[in-house]
Amino acid sequence: MADFNPAAATAAYLAQMPPAAQAKAIAYTQGGHWLLLLELAVSLAAAWLILRSHVLPRLEARLESQRPRPVLISFLAAVIFLALDFVIELPCTAYTSWWREVQYGLSSQSFTGWLTDNLTVFAVQLPFVAIFFVAFYALVRRAPRSWPFWSALLAGAFYLFGAAVQPVVIEPLINTYQPAPPGPVRDLVVSLGKANGVPTDKIYVYNGSKQSNRYTANVAGLAGTARVALSDTMFKKGADLAEIRGVVGHEMGHYVHQHVLWGTAFIFVMVMVGGWLVQRLFPLVRALLRASEIGAVADPAGLPILMIISATLTLLSTPLSNTESRMFEADADSFSLAHANAPDGLSEALIKTAEYRAPSPGWLEEFVFYDHPSVSHRIRKAMDWKAAHMGPTPSLPSEPSAG
Numbered sequence: 001m002a003d004f005n006p007a008a009a010t011a012a013y014l015a016q017m018p019p020a021a022q023a024k025a026i027a028y029t030q031g032g033h034w035l036l037l038l039e040l041a042v043s044l045a046a047a048w049l050i051l052r053s054h055v056l057p058r059l060e061a062r063l064e065s066q067r068p069r070p071v072l073i074s075f076l077a078a079v080i081f082l083a084l085d086f087v088i089e090l091p092c093t094a095y096t097s098w099w100r101e102v103q104y105g106l107s108s109q110s111f112t113g114w115l116t117d118n119l120t121v122f123a124v125q126l127p128f129v130a131i132f133f134v135a136f137y138a139l140v141r142r143a144p145r146s147w148p149f150w151s152a153l154l155a156g157a158f159y160l161f162g163a164a165v166q167p168v169v170i171e172p173l174i175n176t177y178q179p180a181p182p183g184p185v186r187d188l189v190v191s192l193g194k195a196n197g198v199p200t201d202k203i204y205v206y207n208g209s210k211q212s213n214r215y216t217a218n219v220a221g222l223a224g225t226a227r228v229a230l231s232d233t234m235f236k237k238g239a240d241l242a243e244i245r246g247v248v249g250h251e252m253g254h255y256v257h258q259h260v261l262w263g264t265a266f267i268f269v270m271v272m273v274g275g276w277l278v279q280r281l282f283p284l285v286r287a288l289l290r291a292s293e294i295g296a297v298a299d300p301a302g303l304p305i306l307m308i309i310s311a312t313l314t315l316l317s318t319p320l321s322n323t324e325s326r327m328f329e330a331d332a333d334s335f336s337l338a339h340a341n342a343p344d345g346l347s348e349a350l351i352k353t354a355e356y357r358a359p360s361p362g363w364l365e366e367f368v369f370y371d372h373p374s375v376s377h378r379i380r381k382a383m384d385w386k387a388a389h390m391g392p393t394p395s396l397p398s399e400p401s402a403g
């Protein structure tokens with residue numbers, strides 16, 4: 001113990017993963033990078049098909065033959081676009097988020113189970129997203145120049161609203177959340193919560209294994225709806241108290257440091273810049289696609305064009321949003337180390353997440369594609385922290401005074 005070496009300790013954790021498991025994790029993770037391109041291609045194709053079908057301009061012509069009905073049109077255009085898009089993209093979604101997960105042993109859910117969950121979430125979100133577009137188009141009509149600013153405020157407000165209602169409206173529809181049962185796990189989480197000003201009455205264990213075998217936990221909600229939830233997969237994969245300490249410390253870090261609010265500020269900036277680009281790109285893309293029946297951005301029939309531009313911008317901004325996310329994750333790790341003081345527990349937990357996030361990517365791959373710092377960097381940070389906080393070297397056991 002006298003010569004604790006953080007680099008060697010990190011290598012020892014990484015060596016817990018057999019070479020075959022490493023190779024599989026790399027194939028899964030790098031294949032996932034390519035899926036981003038596939039998903040963009042499918043989104044663009046779906047939007048193009050909906051544009052070619054002329055369903056939205058026809059709806060507009062029919063409903064507005066007597067008088068303008070901007071609210072009704074924008075609501076229906078959003079509902080129809082989102083529903084058609086959901087159906088057209090379903091085979092791709094099923095491949096990426098169900099079939100591939102099952103192939104890699106990361107899910108054991110049946111297809112019908114997966115489809116039911118997916119349809120449920122889509123159906124519950126649909127009216128909210130449609131209302132967002134009604135408000136968005138109202139802003140574009142009223143403020144033809146400054147709408148990127150107002151729509152960024154709107155997007156931030158919807159994001160906060162979504163974050164607040166997600167644990168009470170969406171999650172209970174697809175998973176069962178139970179308060180952590182009395183026992184050492186609960187006692188530990190409650191004491192950590194009390195020490196860090198986190199409400200301790202909403203600590204749940206949920207049946208995450210229904211959808212995914214991933215070792216995971218999360219914090220969700222806002223103010224009164226905030227809660228910490230541990231997936232039952234943690235316990236199925238043998239999480240001990242030190243691991244739970246490390247993981248819960250990390251999730252509490254997200255809560256205490258208000259990462260949801262910082263995330264909202266980030267979304268505000270991204271949507272504002274994106275809106276400014278849409279103002280400039282919309283006429284170009286419309287001309288390129290020869291969609292002469294579509295008006296300006298304010299025309300809800302142009303929703304497919306809006307989606308083509310935003311899906312492309314979203315993919316291009318992946319390195320930015322991932323860098324933002326990695327900063328929050330690194331901050332949550334620091335919080336866990338400082339306040340839960342379990343560098344080894346955190347590392348044991350992290351190595352279990354490496355099956356779905358290959359632990360040692362190159363720096364460019366990590367910068368562009370990783371929404372968490374790589375597991376090897378995170379464990380190294382924990383081991384560096386451990387080295388810096390070990391205190392004086394303990395007495396050797398051979399010394400008679402050691403007791």
Ligand SMILES: [Zn+2]
Nearest residue numbers: 250254329332
């Ligand atoms: Zn996190």
